[in-house]
Amino acid sequence: MGDPYGLRRVVRPKGALPQQAEVLDPQLPLGPDELSIEVERLNIDAASFRQLSQECGGDAQRIAGRVAEIVRARGKMQNPVTGSGGMLIGRVAEVGPEHPAAAALKPGDRIATLVSLTLTPLELREILRIEPRAERLDVRGRAILFASGPWARLPDDLPEAVALAILDVCGAPAWVARLVRSGDRVLVLGAGKSGSLACAQARRNGAHVTALDYRPDAPRMLVHEGIADAAMALDATQPLELYARAAQAGFYDLVVNCASVAGTEMGSILAARDGGEVLFFSMATSFTAAALGAEGVGKDVRLTMGNGYAPGHAELALDLVRSTPALQRLFAARVG
Amino acid sequence: MGDPYGLRRVVRPKGALPQQAEVLDPQLPLGPDELSIEVERLNIDAASFRQLSQECGGDAQRIAGRVAEIVRARGKMQNPVTGSGGMLIGRVAEVGPEHPAAAALKPGDRIATLVSLTLTPLELREILRIEPRAERLDVRGRAILFASGPWARLPDDLPEAVALAILDVCGAPAWVARLVRSGDRVLVLGAGKSGSLACAQARRNGAHVTALDYRPDAPRMLVHEGIADAAMALDATQPLELYARAAQAGFYDLVVNCASVAGTEMGSILAARDGGEVLFFSMATSFTAAALGAEGVGKDVRLTMGNGYAPGHAELALDLVRSTPALQRLFAARVG
Numbered sequence: 001m002g003d004p005y006g007l008r009r010v011v012r013p014k015g016a017l018p019q020q021a022e023v024l025d026p027q028l029p030l031g032p033d034e035l036s037i038e039v040e041r042l043n044i045d046a047a048s049f050r051q052l053s054q055e056c057g058g059d060a061q062r063i064a065g066r067v068a069e070i071v072r073a074r075g076k077m078q079n080p081v082t083g084s085g086g087m088l089i090g091r092v093a094e095v096g097p098e099h100p101a102a103a104a105l106k107p108g109d110r111i112a113t114l115v116s117l118t119l120t121p122l123e124l125r126e127i128l129r130i131e132p133r134a135e136r137l138d139v140r141g142r143a144i145l146f147a148s149g150p151w152a153r154l155p156d157d158l159p160e161a162v163a164l165a166i167l168d169v170c171g172a173p174a175w176v177a178r179l180v181r182s183g184d185r186v187l188v189l190g191a192g193k194s195g196s197l198a199c200a201q202a203r204r205n206g207a208h209v210t211a212l213d214y215r216p217d218a219p220r221m222l223v224h225e226g227i228a229d230a231a232m233a234l235d236a237t238q239p240l241e242l243y244a245r246a247a248q249a250g251f252y253d254l255v256v257n258c259a260s261v262a263g264t265e266m267g268s269i270l271a272a273r274d275g276g277e278v279l280f281f282s283m284a285t286s287f288t289a290a291a292l293g294a295e296g297v298g299k300d301v302r303l304t305m306g307n308g309y310a311p312g313h314a315e316l317a318l319d320l321v322r323s324t325p326a327l328q329r330l331f332a333a334r335v336g
Numbered sequence: 337m338g339d340p341y342g343l344r345r346v347v348r349p350k351g352a353l354p355q356q357a358e359v360l361d362p363q364l365p366l367g368p369d370e371l372s373i374e375v376e377r378l379n380i381d382a383a384s385f386r387q388l389s390q391e392c393g394g395d396a397q398r399i400a401g402r403v404a405e406i407v408r409a410r411g412k413m414q415n416p417v418t419g420s421g422g423m424l425i426g427r428v429a430e431v432g433p434e435h436p437a438a439a440a441l442k443p444g445d446r447i448a449t450l451v452s453l454t455l456t457p458l459e460l461r462e463i464l465r466i467e468p469r470a471e472r473l474d475v476r477g478r479a480i481l482f483a484s485g486p487w488a489r490l491p492d493d494l495p496e497a498v499a500l501a502i503l504d505v506c507g508a509p510a511w512v513a514r515l516v517r518s519g520d521r522v523l524v525l526g527a528g529k530s531g532s533l534a535c536a537q538a539r540r541n542g543a544h545v546t547a548l549d550y551r552p553d554a555p556r557m558l559v560h561e562g563i564a565d566a567a568m569a570l571d572a573t574q575p576l577e578l579y580a581r582a583a584q585a586g587f588y589d590l591v592v593n594c595a596s597v598a599g600t601e602m603g604s605i606l607a608a609r610d611g612g613e614v615l616f617f618s619m620a621t622s623f624t625a626a627a628l629g630a631e632g633v634g635k636d637v638r639l640t641m642g643n644g645y646a647p648g649h650a651e652l653a654l655d656l657v658r659s660t661p662a663l664q665r666l667f668a669a670r671v672g
Contacts, residue, residue, distance in 0.1 A: 005606075005633055007576065009623075015574060015576055015577075016576075017575055017576065017602065017633075019629075019632050055492040066415060113632075115631075115632060115634060116628075116631075116632055116634075118632070119632055148633050148634045148635070149634055150634040160663075170348075171631065185371070200446060202494065229635060238344065238351060239353060240352075241351075242352055243341075255432055266353065269339075274406055275582050280623070280641075283623075283624060283627070286625045287616070287621045287622065287623045287626075287641060288619060290623075290639045291619070291642055291644060292452070292619075292644065293355075294643040294644070295355075295451075295452075295507065295643060295644030295645045296355050296451060296452055296454070296455055296590060297341055297451075297487045298450075298451060298485055298645050299484070299485050299643075299645060300643075300645060302639065302642070302643070303641040303643055304638060304640055305616075305623060305626055305627045305639035305641060306361065307625055307627060307630040307631060307635075307636075307637060307638070307639055308627060308628065308630070308631030309630060309631045309634050309635060309636060311636050311638055321613065
């Protein structure tokens with residue numbers, strides 16, 4: 001009997017999933033459907049790293065010590081204050097015969113886990129180096145990946161930092177690929193990392209794509225680079241402005257919300273056509289603002305929450321960037 | 337040029353939508369795409385009524401006075417503390433020639449507005465009676481319905497309280513009707529008002545329906561009454577229990593979350609099959625818990641937020657109850 005969610009590694013509280021658990025056991029023998037990783041690097045979530053840095057007065061060595069302490073106590077790198085984690089890079093150490101990647105991966109393959117550190121059993125032997133600016137630690141340790149945990153092979157042909165930045169937001173283009181039909185009019189809110197991947201994928205699906213951002217340069221650049229068809233400079237927290245512009249330009253079949261600020265639900269809903277859809281990838285989305293907002297204005301629109309996972313999402317996003325030199329430049333500039 | 341969202345009635349702050357506005361003007365002459373209602377009854381939202389009752393020491397006359405005061409000050413019945421509203425019943429007074437209901441409604445028709453009182457311009461001439469237990473006021477007044485505001489004709493063949501209870505949750509069966517295909521296996525969390533309508537509609541669409549509730553009697557009764565095929569008594573805030581039961585019974589094509597408690601996102605996600613869907617109608621849904629939860633376990637599932645509006649939702653729900661005597665008994669018992 002498999003254990004795809006790693007329940008047997010939960011030490012306490014019993015009955016919790018690994019993400020909600022206080023403590024995991026990273027030392028059990030490898031299960032037949034598990035995979036172990038020789039960890040090289042931890043990328044700590046930004047909110048978590050900021051908290052650790054404040055707690056340690058900005059002292060890199062003390063931050064490293066605190067990370068070691070948390071991992072020792074919890075069996076995973078989940079910041080007890082922020083609750084958040086990050087991701088890791090390493091080489092495959094051992095693949096259980098029943099793990100779904102048993103045929104695809106072999107010991108020594110370099111991968112990134114696409115599942116949060118908050119649910120990844122982890123043991124650290126040594127912290128070699130800490131790079132506070134990159135919120136990154138070079139380490140030696142061992143992590144466990146469950147059968148349900150998504151992973152991605154690290155590409156040889158893209159800089160590691162670029163690859164990680166892409167993998168971090170790869171759910172957005174994957175869901176855009178599923179939902180956009182040829183000829184659709186698509187509006188993408190936010191011209192950052194996930195927004196620019198969403199634009200590029202929507203265009204690849206044959207849509208007419210408008211990129212929106214409050215900074216005029218960002219969407220204009222996407223048009224200039226051939227990643228979007230039209231640019232809109234607008235504060236999406238002002239729903240009436242967005243509504244007026246959409247009424248003028250024509251309402252959209254699909255609005256993809258990749259904005260990084262709160263309060264953009266109503267604008268997204270009003271910009272969609274009747275019978276259209278809104279795909280929310282912004283983590284600042286409020287469920288009630290979206291659901292009650294659409295009801296309040298009697299808008300027939302399907303509201304989808306952006307699930308960060310979809311089968312094949314990592315390869316899809318990496319291929320999208322590989323085949324779009326403009327996206328490579330854009331991501332290189334952002335992580336540089 | 338129409339004004340489907342009633343922007344011209346916003347007094348302050350300028351640029352806000354009526355729902356977000358502090359003050360509306362209910363006294364402007366009727367716009368060509370507006371409809372006016374001679375109001376008979378206000379049904380105050382439960383959270384709002386509780387707050388008013390506390391503020392007024394439970395004194396019915398003082399509550400009535402406070403409602404009058406709020407409506408006078410704001411031009412709408414939006415509780416300034418809770419931010420919530422309610423709905424109203426009345427007779428059509430005048431229909432602007434460009435209102436979408438111009439052909440369907442005539443003065444004297446009795447309707448309920450399906451748009452929140454939080455965005456409905458309202459003027460009260462008199463409060464005739466207050467029924468604290470029903471959170472209801474009989475009034476004389478005038479309200480405005482914008483072109484975008486959904487409404488429903490009050491049926492002659494159902495008790496008013498039953499009709500209102502149905503209209504309050506009519507979005508759920510409408511979206512179930514859209515998303516369920518014949519032969520689907522559907523799990524409905526919560527066997528209350530919206531949950532039982534969701535079950536009945538899913539069955540009508542040809543699905544095999546399992547009703548889940550933490551109270552064993554409620555889902556069992558739905559099976560007994562022929563509204564669901566199977567019953568499950570379970571605390572949906574315990575994701576692993578729900579996962580284990582779904583693994584046993586077979587995972588679901590669609591999970592409809594009508595639970596009234598927080599913390600049921602993970603259970604809903606784990607109960608769905610890979611490639612399945614979850615439709616969240618619970619107002620206690622957390623966007624991040626759902627989106628990050630699905631990502632964390634690498635679950636390929638489409639997460640839809642329940643929009644309370646869909647075209648024809650009121651008639652669909654009323655017809656569903658009309659043609660299902662068991663639902664009539666169930667709703668009568670709930671509002672009795």
